[in-house]
Amino acid sequence: MKKRMILVLSVVLALSIFLSACGDSKQPQDEVSQPAGSEQDVSQEADKPQVAQVLKYGTDAEPGGLDPHTISAAASIRIFKQIYNTLIDVDDDMNYIPELAKSWEQPDDTTYIFYLREGVKFHNGREMVADDVKYSFERVLDPDTAAIGKSYYDKIETMEVLDDYTIKFVLKEPFAPFMGNLTSLYGAIVPKEFIEEHENLMVEACGTGPFKLEEWIPDNRVVLVRNENYFEEGQPKLDSIEYYVMTDESARLAALRTGNVHLIKLPAASLPLVEGNPDINVLPFQTNDYSYLGFNMTLDKFKDVRVRQAMSYALDRQEIIDTVYDGEASISGFVTPAMGRWAIDYAGKDLYKQNIEKAKQLLADAGYPNGFETSIAVGLFDDIRNIGEVIQKQLEAIGVKAEIQNLETGQYIDAWSNKGHEMMVGRNGAGTDPNRSVAFFFSTTGSANVWGYSNSKVDELCELGMVTVDEKERESVYKEAQELVLEDSPNLFMASHMDYFFARKEMKNFTPSTFNSEDFSRVIIE
Amino acid sequence: MRAYIIRRVLTLIPILIGISLSIFLIMQLIPGDVVSGMLGIEANPELRANLEKKLGLDRPLHEQYLSWIGKAIKGDFGKSFRTDKEIFPEILNRFKITFQLTIMAAVISWLIAIPLGIISALKRNTIVDAIVRFIALLGVSVPNFAFATLSILFLSKVFKYYPPVGYVGLFADPAKNLKIMILPAIILGAIMSGSIMRMTRSSLLEVMRQDFIKTIRAKGASEKLVLFVHALKNALIPIITLVGMQIGSLLGGTVVTEQIFSIPGLGQMVLTGINQRDFPVVQGSILFIAFVYVVINIIVDILYTYIDPRITFKTGR
Numbered sequence: 001m002k003k004r005m006i007l008v009l010s011v012v013l014a015l016s017i018f019l020s021a022c023g024d025s026k027q028p029q030d031e032v033s034q035p036a037g038s039e040q041d042v043s044q045e046a047d048k049p050q051v052a053q054v055l056k057y058g059t060d061a062e063p064g065g066l067d068p069h070t071i072s073a074a075a076s077i078r079i080f081k082q083i084y085n086t087l088i089d090v091d092d093d094m095n096y097i098p099e100l101a102k103s104w105e106q107p108d109d110t111t112y113i114f115y116l117r118e119g120v121k122f123h124n125g126r127e128m129v130a131d132d133v134k135y136s137f138e139r140v141l142d143p144d145t146a147a148i149g150k151s152y153y154d155k156i157e158t159m160e161v162l163d164d165y166t167i168k169f170v171l172k173e174p175f176a177p178f179m180g181n182l183t184s185l186y187g188a189i190v191p192k193e194f195i196e197e198h199e200n201l202m203v204e205a206c207g208t209g210p211f212k213l214e215e216w217i218p219d220n221r222v223v224l225v226r227n228e229n230y231f232e233e234g235q236p237k238l239d240s241i242e243y244y245v246m247t248d249e250s251a252r253l254a255a256l257r258t259g260n261v262h263l264i265k266l267p268a269a270s271l272p273l274v275e276g277n278p279d280i281n282v283l284p285f286q287t288n289d290y291s292y293l294g295f296n297m298t299l300d301k302f303k304d305v306r307v308r309q310a311m312s313y314a315l316d317r318q319e320i321i322d323t324v325y326d327g328e329a330s331i332s333g334f335v336t337p338a339m340g341r342w343a344i345d346y347a348g349k350d351l352y353k354q355n356i357e358k359a360k361q362l363l364a365d366a367g368y369p370n371g372f373e374t375s376i377a378v379g380l381f382d383d384i385r386n387i388g389e390v391i392q393k394q395l396e397a398i399g400v401k402a403e404i405q406n407l408e409t410g411q412y413i414d415a416w417s418n419k420g421h422e423m424m425v426g427r428n429g430a431g432t433d434p435n436r437s438v439a440f441f442f443s444t445t446g447s448a449n450v451w452g453y454s455n456s457k458v459d460e461l462c463e464l465g466m467v468t469v470d471e472k473e474r475e476s477v478y479k480e481a482q483e484l485v486l487e488d489s490p491n492l493f494m495a496s497h498m499d500y501f502f503a504r505k506e507m508k509n510f511t512p513s514t515f516n517s518e519d520f521s522r523v524i525i526e
Numbered sequence: 527m528r529a530y531i532i533r534r535v536l537t538l539i540p541i542l543i544g545i546s547l548s549i550f551l552i553m554q555l556i557p558g559d560v561v562s563g564m565l566g567i568e569a570n571p572e573l574r575a576n577l578e579k580k581l582g583l584d585r586p587l588h589e590q591y592l593s594w595i596g597k598a599i600k601g602d603f604g605k606s607f608r609t610d611k612e613i614f615p616e617i618l619n620r621f622k623i624t625f626q627l628t629i630m631a632a633v634i635s636w637l638i639a640i641p642l643g644i645i646s647a648l649k650r651n652t653i654v655d656a657i658v659r660f661i662a663l664l665g666v667s668v669p670n671f672a673f674a675t676l677s678i679l680f681l682s683k684v685f686k687y688y689p690p691v692g693y694v695g696l697f698a699d700p701a702k703n704l705k706i707m708i709l710p711a712i713i714l715g716a717i718m719s720g721s722i723m724r725m726t727r728s729s730l731l732e733v734m735r736q737d738f739i740k741t742i743r744a745k746g747a748s749e750k751l752v753l754f755v756h757a758l759k760n761a762l763i764p765i766i767t768l769v770g771m772q773i774g775s776l777l778g779g780t781v782v783t784e785q786i787f788s789i790p791g792l793g794q795m796v797l798t799g800i801n802q803r804d805f806p807v808v809q810g811s812i813l814f815i816a817f818v819y820v821v822i823n824i825i826v827d828i829l830y831t832y833i834d835p836r837i838t839f840k841t842g843r
Contacts, residue, residue, distance in 0.1 A: 056691065062798050064564070064608040070577075072566055146576035148568045202610040218609065218616065219790035219798055221692045244691040248786040250675045254682030260691045410558020410803055417562055417569060428567065447570035 051525050053239040055507065058246040058261040062219055067201035068188035069140050069147040077185060078518060079222055079243060083123075084188035084207035087114055087133065088179065090432050092513045094340055096179055100128065100189055100208065109174040109469050110157075116165040121229040122191045123205075123212040130167040134159045135192045149186025151447075152177075174467040176474055180433030210236040210521050219245055235521040237509075253502070256280060262504045262525065267382055268326045274502060283501040285512040288339070288431070290332040291387055292491040293376070294424045297452040301374070302422070306366040308489040312351045313359035314398045315391065321495050324386040332496035335437045335482055336430040338514045341475060342437070344482045346493065351486060359398045371399020377421040378404060379412040387494060388425040416450055432515065434478040435465055442485050453490035534824050545816045546598065546809070550591050553805045559583075560607050560803040581607055594809065603810035608802050613810040616795065621814070624784070624791035626696060627711055628776040632769065634715030635722055640765070642719075643726025644758070650731065658723065665720020674713050674786045681709075693790050710787040714780060718772050725768050729761040736760075777815070 061075035068080045087101040101114040120128040140147040141154060155175040160168040171178065181187065194206040205213040208231070211224035222243040226236055244261060246252045252264040253273060257280070274280045293311070295302040302308060321329045330337045333346035346352055363371060378388035385406065392402045402423065407415060415421040428448070430437040439462035440446045444454040446462075461481040468474045501512055509522040561577050562569060578584045582593075597604060603613040639662075646658040681687045689706045696703045733739065734757055742756050743749075781793030792811060799807035 058691065062802075064802050064804075065610070071564070072568055073564075143572075143576045144580065146573065146580045148565060148573065150573065150576075151570070200610055202608070217693075217790070218611070219794045220788075242692065244788065246691070246788045248675070248678075248788070250678050251688075251786055251788060254678045254688045255691055257682045258686050258688040260688050408558075409801060410556065410563060412558075413562045413566065414557040414559075448567050 051506070053237065053525055055238050055241045055263065055520060055523060055525060056261040057241060057243050058252045058255050058264040059243050060245075060247060060249075060252070060265065062245050063216070063222065065202040066205050066213070066216070068185045068190070068207075069136075069145060069149065069201070072148050072186075079213075079224070080188070080205060080207070081185060081209075081518065082211040082224055082241065082520065083205045083209045083213055084185060084190065085120075085209050086185060086187055086189065087182050090180070090183045090515050092338075092515055094342075094432065094515075096183065100133075106469075109467075110171040112169045112171075112178065113162070114167050114169075116167070117231055118165055120208050120231045122194070122208055123227060124191065124194055125229075126191060126193075128189060128191070128208050129164040130161040131164075132189055132191055133167050134161055136189045137187065139190065139195070140187065147186065149181070149184055152181040152184060152186055174469055176466055176469050177433045177435035180431070180435070183432055211238075211241060214240065221245070230521075232521065237522060237524045238520060241520060256502055256504065259504060259506075262507045263510075264502050266500055266502055268328050268498065268500060269382065270502075271326065271500065279505050281503045281505055281507075283503055283510065283512055284328070284498045285501075285517055286330070286338050286514050287429075287497055287499050288336050288514050289427050289429050290334060290336050290496045291384065291425065291427045291494040292334070293387075293391055293494070294426060294451055294491045296419050296422055296424075297490060298419055299422060301366075301368070301372060304366045305488060306362040307368065308492070309351060310359040310362035310366070310398060311395065311400070312489050312492050313353075313355045313362065314400070315394050315492060315494075316354040317352060317494055319394070320387055320390050323390050324383050325495060325497050329495040329497040331494075333482060333486060333493045334428070334430065334441060334491065335434055335478070336496040338496065339430055339434070339437065342434045342478055344479050344486075346486070349486060351489065356397050363398055363400075368399075371401065373401045373403070374422045375403045375405050377407055377412065377415050377424040379407055379426065380409055381427065383497065384425050384427060391425065419450065419452065434474075435462070438462060438478055438481050438485070439465065442481075442490060451490045453488065455484060455488055458484050458488075531828055534827060538820060538824065541820055542813075542817065543595075545820075546595050546813055547591070549809050549812050549816075550594070553808060554587065558803055560805060563803045564608070594806070598810070598813060603813075604806040606799075606807050607804045608807075613807055617792065617811050617814050620790060620792040620795045620811070621818075622695075623693070623789060624777060624780055624793060627707060627714070627780055627784070627789065627791060628773055630707060630711035631714035631718060631776060631780075632773050634711055635718035635772075636769070638716065639719035639722035640726055643723045644730060644753075646723070647727045647730040647734070648753070659727070662720045662723040662727075665717055665723070667720075668717070670713060670717045671782045671786060673717060674710070674783055677709070677713060678786070689787070691788070693788070706787075706789070710780075710783045710789060714776065714783055718776075721772075722765060722768060725765050726761065729764050730757060733757045733761045774819070777818075 059075065059078065061073075063076040063079050064073045065071045065076055066080050066083070068084050071077070071080075085100045087099060088096045088104070089099045091097050098117075100116055100120060102117045104112060104114045106112050114133070116128070116130060116133070122128055137153055137156060137159060139145050140149055141156065143150075155171045155173065155178065156169055157172045158170045160170070162168055189208065190201065191206055194204070195201060198204045203216060210227055210230045210232070212227050214223040214225045216222045223240060224243075225240045226238060230236065246255060246264075249266060249270065252261070253266065253270060255261045256264050257277070259279070271282065274282065295308055297303055317331050321327060321331070331347040331352065333343060335343040337343060363369065376388045376392060378385045388404050392404055395402055405421070416424065416426070428441065431440070438458075441448045442453060443449060443459050443462040444456075458481050461477050461484070465474055465477045465481070468477055499512075499517065501510070503510060506526050508524050508526055510520065512518065560581065561574055561583065564577065565573055575584070582590065594604060601614055603617065605612055642658050642661070646655045649655050678688070689709050690702055693706055694702050739752060739757055742752055747756075780791060781797055783789070784791045784793045785797060792815070796808060796811050798804070799811065
């Protein structure tokens, strides 16, 4: 036996030597610790303290590909948002602002003309022109690309390049969400020749954004370096951004405490851990997400609106916010407070006020005087799980006994898309246009309406909202739709939470906001 | 003899087919798929169809399996669904990292466990023994993720220390590499050492009770000679067996530690693959781990005949 083990060991050893030998050529050029920009340091040394302008960011997940047209994972968007631009962007008051387009006009309901910035360079040095805009949307609309945002833009009938810096979109019919959709990275502008050369944009990247992709070593780091030709004069200030994947929360916090990274993101529960630490600034910002309790409305008990409303009356949303988010969240509907004028006042609604008597009465009317047994599916996010547990407790008061099902991410998505659940707690993003918040989730044909909810009046309003170009009118259309959905309660909506960046004090000029949470263009390291 | 070797190598084929088939089927059976994962909330039938076609998932299962295994035989494990990168070179890269961690952890565990185990046996039923046994019990019962998380918190709060971020290869930058690897290696090693310590103690005590030790002592050998030459040598046999088993399990089982310390080893690769439902990555890396095990076993079996002359393999029965 002893000899056998020694043998095993020696064979393993031999194999490893062989592997290291043959694998070495693959070893990436690790650790040239000052990637690019080091010449830049020299020129700036005169007036700046000698601190490397490198932002180290400890992230929670490995990106799953970098193609802005086909990838929707947050871990990827975070990175390619620095690399690519869209035609227009949206500010925190939900106004459209210029990005690659410096201005635009809309001669009629279906025609949009965009005037592009001149002299914008792709990272490969070529100037970005109207043909690239045309190509980018053609790529998105090509079924072979399998682009995620295809439905965002498939109302486009023709695109006409008027000159190098002017492009005209003609839509098949009026489509009010069009401008909002253009702010999405699903419509990022990409260079044709680069895609043809690399076949796709999964591991290589070439955009017009403030940073260029330098390297991506899987499960380890992504390094971006400054785009010297960025169209915003004097930006970015940083020489590079290094993203380190650190899935473990305590590891991220430890690396921040010791100054090994400058920036991490943590949930509210970690706030007390850095309280009083003079080296760490906490930067909160309001998210555009809301948490919800969804019902599988193909089940008999949840078909009855009285049952769903009873549950709404049983909930104390403020308690959820206090318990789960440490009080740092706003009561929300499915159009979040961050969406400003588009949202109705949810907190003031009767259905949002806990009323156990009324809840019991409604349940009794629906034929469940003693409540019933059910289950709540929750995913891996801590806040979602905790919300599930608070709801479980609160529902006990009206005799509803819910069992918590902890689902792994794949199972959770499976349950979500195949109605493999009774009730489910989740979190959705409300988007930058109310069409997204309302029609996508609650119209009968909305592709995220996985609940089996259908209200023909809501559908009509969604149709109307799509073609109503007048902003004021559109607002009232979506407000009416919100009232109807709220009354029907296909989901119960809870809270829109805050997110927190934890940053070293050396990191300056960083102000995260709802629609621009990772703008590093002015950031410096002191 | 040659016939035996040929026969053993031939058994590789059904074993690997069996393993590959099970991995493939398990990946099909687990809930959730890469398409849902990639599309998430944006999923709709049109998008699903487009993406399935792009990834080749619209073909019948047996066709998918055959095309995968057909290429895998030639060392082509295909490309990642997510990143579109070649999988096989990545597996080799990752395996080196996990292997280094495993060996470092094993050596550390021996350095801790064997001396302490000997002391504990010699000072049986004293306070020293009690302390060592208590530590060993901790090692056996504390899960390594808890130990890892606690040490990270402790080191960063009290000593303001955290290993450098961003893994680099051993040959690219040995100093930085060791700084990154030493803490997880110590943690894995400390956890491993618990059972080795206990094994050393009990095994040594048992050997010391045996008749041949009495005989040696009766012959007037010094206590040192009795312990280090005769007793320890015999006591080592079960320890080495245990060590071998631990190394084996570590090669595929440093997943949690790798994740906590952000070390991009094979375990991390499998885990990211599973989380992203990146089937080719998971299938490829698990098949690779299985292949390494099976091949090592066969080589050992064959070499065995050279080492221990009492063992012969006869062809036929």
